[in-house]
Amino acid sequence: MKIALNSDKDKFSQYLKIHQQGETDYFTFCKHCAETGIEKWIVDLDKMTCSYYDTAKNEILIENIPTV
Template sequence: MKNQQRTFTADQIRKAHSKVKSGADFPTYIQDLKKLGVTHYETFVSDGHTDYYDVNDHIIRLAAKYPTLNIAQTPNKEGFQTQLKAHQEGKTDYPTFCNDASKSGIKKWVVLIEEMTCTYFDKANNSILVEQIPH
């Protein structure tokens, strides 16, 4: 049975996100979101806004984080995988990663908390890459 109240707040999400300094911190961030009751979320590369969902599909939207980026029409999967690896190793910060993703044609990513997956999509909503999140 679904819970009838929202299980997390925007402030709780911001607090969890404030601990993330690089892609290397991502698995811990996902665990923190899971504890809050987030079931999945979508981050949009164009401006960095993110929609967080609970078990009832209530949405909490965190506003844009940076000026609008243009998303490349044609995805570059190989280039993106190289950029993603560098970010996950802590070699780039979040704004750099988002800028790199936009140039590689990544429109958004969707994280499914229970499945521990992160899927990256192009402008046509085609799945470009599905990653298992370490836990």
């Protein structure tokens, strides 16, 4: 899967929202990440966050993981 060199935070945020609402499967979410320049994400269970990074290792988005 080829990852876009330029990230698009706004478009990624839209894709993330629809994925979290159950409208896409995991593979589609991964394709959307690549399309919007997201190379990886890291979940920190101590801080209860998920951070998304581009190919230059820039932090694009940090979201809080809801607790029950």
